[in-house]
Amino acid sequence: MSLGAIVSSSLSGLFASQEALRVTGTNIANVNTPNYARERVTVAADIQNDRSVGVEVEAIERVVNRFLETASLGARSDTGRTEAINTIHDRLQSSLGRPDSANTLTGRMNAVFAALGDLAQAPADTVVRQQFLSELQGYSGEISRISDTIQSLREDASIEIESRMGAINDAIRQVHELNQQIAQQKSFGGQTGGLENVRQSALDVIAENIDIRTIENSDGSVDVSTTTGAQLINRASFFQLDYTNPGGVSAASTFPPITLQFYDQRLGELSGPTRPINGDIRSGALRGLMDMRDGQLVDLSVSLGELGARVADELNAIHNQNSPIPGPNSLTGKTTPFNGTDPHNFTGETTFAIVDAQNRVVATTTYDFGANPNASINDVLTAVNGPLPTGLGGAGGAGTLSFTNGVMSLTATAPGNGVVITEDPATASDRGGRSFSHFFGMNDLIEARSSGLFETGVQTTDAHPFTPGETAEFVITDRFGKEIRSFELSIPPATTPPAAAVSYGDLVAQLNTGLNGVMSFSLDGNGRLVTQPAPGQSGLVLSVRNDGTDASGNGISIAEMFGIGSRFRAEAATDMQLVGGLDGNAGNLATARFDLSAAVGAVALAVGDQSGVLDFQKLETSIISTDKAGEISAQKRTLTSFNGAVLGTFGLMADRAATAAEDTANLETELDQRRQAVSGVNIDEELSNLIIYQNSYNAAARILSSVQELYDSLLNAV
Numbered sequence: 001m002s003l004g005a006i007v008s009s010s011l012s013g014l015f016a017s018q019e020a021l022r023v024t025g026t027n028i029a030n031v032n033t034p035n036y037a038r039e040r041v042t043v044a045a046d047i048q049n050d051r052s053v054g055v056e057v058e059a060i061e062r063v064v065n066r067f068l069e070t071a072s073l074g075a076r077s078d079t080g081r082t083e084a085i086n087t088i089h090d091r092l093q094s095s096l097g098r099p100d101s102a103n104t105l106t107g108r109m110n111a112v113f114a115a116l117g118d119l120a121q122a123p124a125d126t127v128v129r130q131q132f133l134s135e136l137q138g139y140s141g142e143i144s145r146i147s148d149t150i151q152s153l154r155e156d157a158s159i160e161i162e163s164r165m166g167a168i169n170d171a172i173r174q175v176h177e178l179n180q181q182i183a184q185q186k187s188f189g190g191q192t193g194g195l196e197n198v199r200q201s202a203l204d205v206i207a208e209n210i211d212i213r214t215i216e217n218s219d220g221s222v223d224v225s226t227t228t229g230a231q232l233i234n235r236a237s238f239f240q241l242d243y244t245n246p247g248g249v250s251a252a253s254t255f256p257p258i259t260l261q262f263y264d265q266r267l268g269e270l271s272g273p274t275r276p277i278n279g280d281i282r283s284g285a286l287r288g289l290m291d292m293r294d295g296q297l298v299d300l301s302v303s304l305g306e307l308g309a310r311v312a313d314e315l316n317a318i319h320n321q322n323s324p325i326p327g328p329n330s331l332t333g334k335t336t337p338f339n340g341t342d343p344h345n346f347t348g349e350t351t352f353a354i355v356d357a358q359n360r361v362v363a364t365t366t367y368d369f370g371a372n373p374n375a376s377i378n379d380v381l382t383a384v385n386g387p388l389p390t391g392l393g394g395a396g397g398a399g400t401l402s403f404t405n406g407v408m409s410l411t412a413t414a415p416g417n418g419v420v421i422t423e424d425p426a427t428a429s430d431r432g433g434r435s436f437s438h439f440f441g442m443n444d445l446i447e448a449r450s451s452g453l454f455e456t457g458v459q460t461t462d463a464h465p466f467t468p469g470e471t472a473e474f475v476i477t478d479r480f481g482k483e484i485r486s487f488e489l490s491i492p493p494a495t496t497p498p499a500a501a502v503s504y505g506d507l508v509a510q511l512n513t514g515l516n517g518v519m520s521f522s523l524d525g526n527g528r529l530v531t532q533p534a535p536g537q538s539g540l541v542l543s544v545r546n547d548g549t550d551a552s553g554n555g556i557s558i559a560e561m562f563g564i565g566s567r568f569r570a571e572a573a574t575d576m577q578l579v580g581g582l583d584g585n586a587g588n589l590a591t592a593r594f595d596l597s598a599a600v601g602a603v604a605l606a607v608g609d610q611s612g613v614l615d616f617q618k619l620e621t622s623i624i625s626t627d628k629a630g631e632i633s634a635q636k637r638t639l640t641s642f643n644g645a646v647l648g649t650f651g652l653m654a655d656r657a658a659t660a661a662e663d664t665a666n667l668e669t670e671l672d673q674r675r676q677a678v679s680g681v682n683i684d685e686e687l688s689n690l691i692i693y694q695n696s697y698n699a700a701a702r703i704l705s706s707v708q709e710l711y712d713s714l715l716n717a718v
Contacts, residue, residue, distance in 0.1 A: 009054035009055075009703075011054070011704070014697060014701060014704070015057075016041070016043050016055045016056070016057050016696075017693050017694075017696040017697035018697060019041055019057050019060070020041045020043075020689070020693040020696075021690070021693045021694070021697065023039050023040065023041050023060060024686050024689050024690050024693060026039065026194075027039060027681045027686050028681065028683065028686050028687075028690075030681060031681040031683055031686075035197075035200060035201060035204065035672075036197055036679075036680070036681065037062045037063060037064050037193075037196070037197055037200065037679035037680075038062075038063050038679060038680065038681045038686075039060050039061065039062055039063065039193040040060070040061055040063055041057055041059075041060055042057070042058045042059045042060070042061060043055050043056065043057055043058060044056060044058045060191045060193055061193070062193045062196050062197065062679070063678060063679050064675075064678065064679050065674075065675065065678045065679070066216075068671060068674055068675045068678060069200070069675065070214070071671050072668070072671045072672060072675050073203065073204070073207040073212060073214070074207075074211065074283070075664065075667050075668040075671045076204060076207045076208050076668055077207050077208065077209075077210065077211040077212070077283040077284040077287075078283055078664040078667070078668070079208075079661075079664045079665050079667075079668045080207075080208040080209060080283070080284045080285035080288065081283045081284055081285060081287045081288035081291070081664075082288065082657065082660040082661040082663075082664045082665075083285070083288070083661050083664075083665070084157075084160075084285045084288030084289050084292070085288045085291060085292055085296070085657045085660070085661070086657040086658050086660070086661035088153050088156070088157060088289075088292045088297070089292075089296075089653060089654040089657040089658070090654070090658075091153060091156075092149065092150070092153060092297075092300075092650065092654065093650070093651070093654045095146070095149045096146070096647070096650060099647075103142070104142075104647070105139070105142055105143065105146070105643055105646070105647055106643060106644060106647060108135065108138050108139040108142050109139055109639070109640060109643050110640075111135045111138070111139070112132070112135045112136050112139050113617070113619075113620045113640075114135075115128075115131050115132040115134075115135040115136075116132060116613065116616050116617050116620075117617065118131065118132070119131075119132045119591070119613050119616075120610055120613045120614060120617055123591045123592075123608055123609065123610045123612075123613050124607055124608045126586050126587070129586035129587075129589050129591075130586040132589070133578060133582060133583065133586055133589060136315075136445075136446070136578065137577065137578050137583060139311075140308075140446060140576040140577050140578065141576070141577065143304060143307065143308045143311075143573050143576050144448075144573060144574060144575055144576045144577065146304055146573070147251075147301060147304055147305070147308075147570070147573035147574050147576075148574070150297050150300055150301045150304070151249050151250050151251060151253075151301070152249070153292070153297055154249050154253070154292070154293045154297050154298075155245070155247070155248075155249035157289045157290075157292050157293040157297070158245045158246070158249060158255060158289075158293055159245050160285075160289055161243050161245070161258070161286060161289050161290070161293075162243050162244060162245040164209055164285065164286065165241055165242060165243055167205060167209075168205070168206060168209050168210065168241055169240045169241060171202040171203075171205040171206045172206060172224075172232055172233060172238050172239070172240065172241075173238060173240075173263075174198075174199075174202040175199055175202045175203060175206070175222070175224060175233055175238075176233050176237075176238040178195050178196075178198060178199040178202065179199070179220075179221035179222060179233070179235065180221070181195055182195050182196060182199070182219075182220040182221060183217075183219040183220055183221045183235075185220075186219055186220040187219070192220055196220075199222070203222075203224070206224065206232070207284065208284060208285060209284045209285045209286050210226060210232075210281050210283075210284040210286055210287075211226060211227045211281065211282050211283035211284050211287070212224055212225065212226060212227065212232070213225055213226070213227050217235060219235070221235050223235070226277070226280045226281060226282070227282055227283075228279075228280040228282060229280070230260060230275070230277050230280040232260075237262060237263065237265070238263055239260050239261060239262055239263060240260070240261055240263050240270060241258055241259070241260055241277070242258070242259050242260075242261065242270075242274070243256065243257075243258045243259070244256060250574070251301060251566070251567045251568075251570035251571050251574060252567050252571070254543075254545070255293065255294070257276035257277070257278045257481070258276070258277055258278055258281070258286065259274035259275060259276055259277065260274065260275045260276075260277045261273070261274045261275070276483075278290060278480065278481035278482065279477075279478065279480045279481055279482020279483070280482075281480070282480060287480075290481060294481060295479065296653060298566050298570070298630075299629075299630030299631055300630060300649070300650060300653070301566070301570035301573065301630075302566050302569045302570050302629045302630045303629040303630040303631070303632050303646050303649055304570070304573040304646060305450075305452050305569045305570040305571065305572035305573040305574075305629070306452065306569065306572070306626060306627060306629035306632070306646075307573070307629075307642060307643060307646045308448055308452060308572045308573035308576050309448075309451060309452025309453050309569070309572035309573075310624060310626055310639065310642060311446070311639060311643075312444075312445075312446035312447070312448060312451070312452075312572070312576065313451070313453055314619050314622070314624060314639065315445045315446055315616070315619070316438060316441070316444045316445055316446060317434065317435070317438050318612065318615045318616055318619070319443055319444060319445035319590050319612075320421070320435060320437040320438040320441075320442060320443045320444065321422060321423070321435065321437070321438075321593070321612070321615070322443070322590035322591055322592060322593060322612035322615075323418075323420045323422065323443075323590050323592050323593070323594055323605055323612075324587060324588050324589060324590045324591070324592070325359060325591075325592050325605050325606075325607055325609075326355070326357055326359060326418050326605075327355050327359070327412075327417075327418020327419055327420050327605065328418055328419060328588065329411065329412050329415060329416075329417065329418060329419065330409060330410065330411040330412065330419060331409065331410045331411075331419055331421060331437075331442040331443055332407060332408075332409040332442070333407055333408040333409065333437075333440035333441040333442045334407070334440065334441035334444070334447075334451075335405070335406045335407055335554055335555065335556065336406040336407070336408075336440060336554065336556070337406060337456075337465055337551030337552055337554055337556040337560075337561045338377065338406055338465065338551070338552060338554075339377070339403075339406065339465060339552040339554075340376065340377045340378035340381070340403050341376050341377070341378060342376060342377055342462065342463075342465070343374065343375070343376055343377075343459075343462060344369060344372075344375055344376065344377050344379070344380050344431070345431050345457045345458065345459065345462070345527075346369035346429045346430065346431045346436060346439075346457075347369055347370050347429065347430050347431075348369055348370060348423070348427050348428050348429035348430050348435075349366050349367065349368045349369065349370070349423060349424065349427045349428075349429060350366065350367055350369070350421065350422075350423050350429045350435065350436040350437070351364060351365070351366045351420075351421070351422050351423055351424075351594070351596060352364070352365050352366075352367070352384050352392060352399075352401060352410060352419075352420070352421055353365075353419070353420040353421075353422070353594060353604065354392060354398040354399040354412050354413075354417050354418070354419060354420075355417065355418045355419075355420060355604060355605060356414075356416065356417050356418075357416045357417070357418075358603070359418075359603050359604060359605035359606070359607075360601055360602060360603050360604070361598050361599065361600045361601060361602055361603075361604045362398045362412075362414075362417055362600065363388055363389065363391075363392050363393060363397065363398035363399065363600065364600065365383075365384055365386070365390060365391050365392055367380055367383055367384055369429055377403055378403070380401075381401050381402065381403060384401040385397075385400055385401055389600065393413075395413065396413075397413060398412065398413055398414075398417070399411060399412045399413055399417070399419055400413070405552075405553070405554050406551075406552055406554035406556070407440075408440035408442060409442075410442065420594045420604070420605070421436065421437040421442055421443065422437075422593065422594040422596070423435060423436070424596055431457035432455030432456060432457035432526040432527050432528075433455050433526055434455070434457075439457065443590060444579050445578065445579060445582065445589075445590075446576065446577070446578065446579065447575075447576075447577060447578075447579045447580075448571065448572050448573065448574060448575055448576040448577070449571040449572075449574040449575045450560070450563075450567075450568040450569070450571035450572050450574070451572060452563070452568065452569050452571070452572025452573075453563075453572075454528050454529065454561070454562050454563035454568075455526035455527055455528050456526075456527035456528065456561060456562065457526065457527040458504050458523070458527040459504070459523070459527065460503060460504055460505030460508065460523050461503055461504075461505060462503060462504055463502055463503055464491075464502070464503060464504050464506070464507055464551075465551040465552040466491045466507075466549050466550070466551060466558065467491060467549075467550065467553075468491050468492055468493040469490075469491060469493065470490075470491045470548050470549040470550065471488050471489065471490045471491070471546070471548050471549070472488070472489045472544060472546065472547040472548065472549050472557065472558050472559065473486060473487070473488045473489075473544070473545040473546045473547070474486065474487050474488075474489065474511070474514075474515065474542065474543070474544060474545070474564070475542075475543050475544070475545045476515065476518050476519060476540050476541065476542055476543075477540070477541050477543070478539055478540065478541075479539040479540075479541070484518060484540065485515055485518045486545065487511070487514030487515050488514075489507065489510055489511060489514065489549075489558070491549070504523060505523070507558070508521050508522060508523060508529070516534075517534050518533070518534050518537060518540065519531055519532065519533055519534060519537070519540060519542060520532050520533075520534060528562070529562035529563070529564065531564075542564065542565060543565045543566070544559040544564055544565045544567075547559045569629070590612060591609065591610065591612040591613045591616075592605050592606060592607075592609035592611070592612055593609060593611045593612050619639055620638065620639070620640060621638060622638065622639075623636050623637065623638060624636070624637065624638070624639065624642070626642055630649065631649055631652075631653070632645055632646065632649055
């Protein structure tokens with residue numbers, strides 16, 4: 001071997017050792033850098049003409065385990081999802097207060113029944129009556145407060161989704177730019193380890209928010225998509241996410257989708273159509289926030305609404321059988337979707353009476369619905385307002401029963417007289433499980449934004465009250481928010497073939513046709529719309545996108561009438577309060593029962609009558625039926641038990657969220673530790689390598705020194 005060849009070989013060793021020392025120094029410098037993947041130098045013999053002429057640096061590689069990196073990204077997404085869920089549950093639990101506090105729902109319900117016990121002992125005592133109303137308002141107000149808190153947390157989740165868009169989009173753009181730099185460096189044979197480390201950090205940011213899948217290309221770039229295949233980054237381009245919080249969130253709110261749109265680098269702006277990707281996001285913080293906003297918090301609001309609806313309904317059922325003393329000059333009900341030409345659809349009997357200031361009967365009439373099964377609501381009014389003494393006499397007599405714009409009212413003609421609606425329990429009226437006064441809300445005790453109960457009492461053959469041309473759009477999504485099917489229900493003109501839909505049964509048939517294979521619909525015996533997923537379908541969510549229907553022009557849509565979607569069930573807990581006229585006016589609390597045997601001129605309402613209060617008291621131990629609401633199954637139970645079940649569900653879901661967050665965090669930590677065991681910097685190993693490379697460098701330098709001596713000897717010999 002010539003001296004020149006020896007010099008060349010030694011220089012290659014010197015340069016290789018120098019590069020190895022540089023890489024080792026970089027590793028040592030980043031020993032405390034989070035998620036830094038160490039680099040290593042790969043060398044190989046430099047072969048020319050079948051002879052080794054030195055050493056060459058083949059590559060400087062990041063030391064990584066691709067399987068662990070992929071698993072770590074998935075774990076990061078799962079942790080992001082569970083932490084987002086757990087954080088919101090923590091806030092909700094904090095708002096509920098201590099379980100042993102008197103201000104919780106349990107404490108307030110106990111206070112209501114305790115006040116009823118006092119009221120039963122002194123039903124005429126104004127202070128005792130006011131105490132009961134105060135406790136009931138406190139309970140109702142607490143339900144309403146929790147309902148507002150849930151909606152506030154839904155808005156916070158929506159705001160958080162919007163706030164994360166910037167970081168996600170920046171990370172997507174950064175990965176794309178690094179892809180280009182890495183590909184360029186690779187094409188020139190340059191080093192890419194540092195760039196790849198930065199890219200990995202950006203991928204971690206994306207994975208924290210969205211579950212992603214990465215595919216490494218031959219040029220070193222990576223394609224990034226969601227695990228369902230929605231592309232975020234490819235070699236040539238990238239996409240950006242967008243979401244705008246609608247603000248002012250309530251149970252009625254609908255949220256825009258998170259959209260994906262191509263970013264035109266030439267124009268420097270978003271371009272082309274947008275694509276909703278809610279259904280493509282299966283994990284990450286965004287999925288956790290959406291699961292809370294659209295899933296768990298909605299379920300909890302429905303559970304709370306079911307509780308509010310049942311409490312109000314049971315109290316209202318009794319209050320509508322009772323009467324205050326003296327009787328009020330008029331009773332006015334709530335707005336219903338019906339009109340006077342609709343069939344009454346009641347069974348049993350109801351008594352309407354007018355009493356004077358001394359609680360003596362002025363006029364009374366009993367209407368037998370069973371004897372007139374085909375009569376309309378107007379027919380009932382005509383009979384009740386008939387001439388004295390068989391009727392109330394109408395405007396020229398003792399009192400008038402009227403029905404205007406869906407609102408039933410009973411008014412005494414003389415200003416000093418009062419009105420009463422009651423019935424014999426043995427022959428009580430019934431429509432959809434409620435008495436006449438209860439069904440129309442004539443003498444309710446509690447009200448809310450929605451009743452939360454939708455036993456309409458209509459029959460499939462009854463004519464529906466909607467106007468031709470009105471439409472309602474229904475949407476079915478899966479549990480990830482991906483749209484499965486949509487259908488627009490349209491009320492056709494009567495002259496349009498085929499025959500126009502004229503009955504409730506026809507509307508149900510339209511729904512079954514439009515959503516066939518996904519969900520089925522039917523009306524039960526109480527006129528409630530029953531929805532069932534089709535065989536093989538599960539986890540489906542029915543909602544209303546647009547609803548322009550208006551029953552009888554009374555301002556009630558088909559969705560509100562039948563409680564379609566979660567909104568109207570949840571709103572049974574919104575603005576829950578004492579009916580106007582009761583708050584602060586204990587005299588309007590109805591605790592007495594009208595004496596059905598009292599003749600005209602006889603006293604029918606007795607001061608101090610406790611019979612109505614005793615019925616209120618029985619509610620504490622009465623078994624009621626509750627519907628499935630969120631995660632709570634349909635059961636028969638007491639109000640106290642149901643109250644506890646709702647609060648228990650809040651706690652159970654919070655505990656489950658905390659456990660899931662802990663488990664996913666532990667898994668992520670375990671995977672990170674394993675990844676660091678492979679990719680992390682081991683200071684002892686690097687110091688050992690440092691000695692090896694130093695010795696190698698010194699040896700190569702010593703050879704060069706020896707060659708120099710040989711050259712000097714040759715020159716001296718010449």
